[in-house]
Amino acid sequence: MKTLARDEFRAPWLPFWIALAVRIVYMTVAHTWRFPAIEDHFSFGHEMGRIGHALATGYGYGDPFHGHTGPTAWLPPVYPLLIAASFKLFGVYSNLSAWVLLAINSLFSALTVRTVWEIARRSFSRSVATWSTWIWAIYPAAMQYAVKWVWETALTAFLFSLVLVLALRMRGIGEERHESPTLGEWLGFGFVWAVIALTNPSLLLFLPICGLWIVFGCPLRDWQSQAVKAVAAALIFIACVAPWTYRNWKSLHAFVPLRSNFGVELYLGNGPGSDGLEMGFEHPYMDPGQFALYRSMGEVPYSKMRGDKAKAYIGQHVGHFLHISLLRAYYFWAGLPRTTTRGVMKEYGPDINFDITTLLGLFGLALALRRRIPAAGLYACAFAVLPLTYYAVTISARFRHPLEPLMAIFTVYLIQSAEKRWTIWPWR
Structure with a gap:
């Protein structure tokens, strides 16, 4: 692969603006910001909405369900604080607050266009980056969680793609000349991971893999200095997370690091x-x-x-636990079974799309590993590690979303590789 200067990886702004416009126009015209008032607006953000309501009405960070039940650490603070700010400025459970929050989700989803570009450009090619970017910009499945859910899903996907971009920059993937990561880069890496921890801690399984991948990519002579910088990044991470942990200790009288x-x-x-x-x-x-x-x-x-x-039941029924964990692994990649009948297209269309994107993404990853594409091993670790908690605990279709930017890239890479093979086939 031809190496390039770092400036060559800057993403074009047009796909970002198109992505943002498409999302905001859709959620505005489709009225997805109109959440039903049943169960006292619980579908508006669910537990996060309840916590935002408590914050906005002076009860502090608490009350995740019904009424006033006191302090909580049921969910980490970043997105509930965002909801609370919207409630303060635009009204508690108001239509305007819903519109603003979905518009912010749309911004995070649109910003993922830029990280998709840089990931694809560094590891693959300009062509793969271009097509992957436009797919993420306008493909309906890529924007669904941004325009319909008041939840952290779009933010989590953006943050995870951002931390991959930082890792690629620090390893100098695709660059002509590369120096070992600076202290500033390591501190930024630690800070972004802290924001991830305070948004969706499930992703933290990937943190040590990502950090070690960066360190081991440096020349052997630099390992000692890079280890020191990595420790500094860890200290930044701890410093950002510690106030939340201390708050939990004081409010809940227990050691609750994140949730x-x-x-x-x-x-x-x-x-x-x-x-x-x-x-x-x-x-x-x-x-x-x-x-x-x-x-x-x-x-x-x-x-x-x-x-x-739960632990006692698992201990007495290990076989059952392994069986349903395998089921959850299947559901993570193939989609959850439908419980209602909504017509042929509504019933099977999303499932077919989910299955096809999984297959294309996994085959694209396998091809990247086979061809030793730069950073393919890191991406494979993400696919292997991120779902582990969900396999063992619980499952939802949205849990796959942080991996979907990579899946879009691998899909384009697989199809373009196949096209090249088909092109030369008749002359063989």
Whole structure:
């Protein structure tokens, strides 16, 4: 692959503006900002919306379900704080707040256009970067979580693609000349990972792999200095996360580094009667009995109680746990089973799209590994590691979204590689 100067990897702005316009026009015209008022607007942000409501109305970071139940660490703070700011400025559960939050989601999704470009340009080619960028800009499946959900999904996908860009820059992938990463680059790397931790901690499994990949890519003589800089990045990460952990210690009287609901989610995915899908009917926001327990016990003891029950059940039914974990792995890549009938296209169209993008993305990754494309090993680690928590705990279609920018790139790479083969086939 031809190496280039760093300036050659700057993404064009036109796809970004087109992507942003398409998303904002769609969600405005389709009225996706109109959330129903049933269950006191719970579909508007769900638990994040509830926390934003509590913050905006003076009750602090708490109340993730119904009424005032006190402080919470059910979810990390970045996106609930964004919701709270919108509620303060534009009204609690108002249509204008919904529009603003979906517009912000659209901005994050559109910014992913630029990171997709740089990832593809550094590892593959300008042609792959161009097509991948336009696919992400206008393909409906790439924008669905931005224009319909008040949740952190679009932000998480952007942050993960951004941290991949930083890693590629620090390794100098595709560049003519490359010097070892600077202290400033390492500090930026640590800061972005801290934002990820405070947005969606599930991605943190990939952090040590990404950091070691950067260090081991440096000349052997620089390993000691790079290790020191990596420690500085770790300190920045800790300094950014520590205030949230300290707040949890003071408010919840327990050590909760990032979020407190793991035990509950573990039970909902693996308790008695589990079948690979989340048992939402036993969630505190749906089950009055469980909500009463949550309220009386307190968040941390309640989560520990449910987690202990889940672990005991798993220990007694290891075979069942392995079976439903394999089911969740299948659902992660093939899509969740449908529970309603909505007509042929609405019923099977999303599933076919989900399956096709999975197959093309995985085959494209396999081809990149076979051809030893730069950073293909790092991308493969992301595909292997990011879903692990979901395999063991719970599953949703949106959990795949952080990997979908890479899947768009691998799809284009696979198709373009096949086109070249087809072109020369008749002359063989």
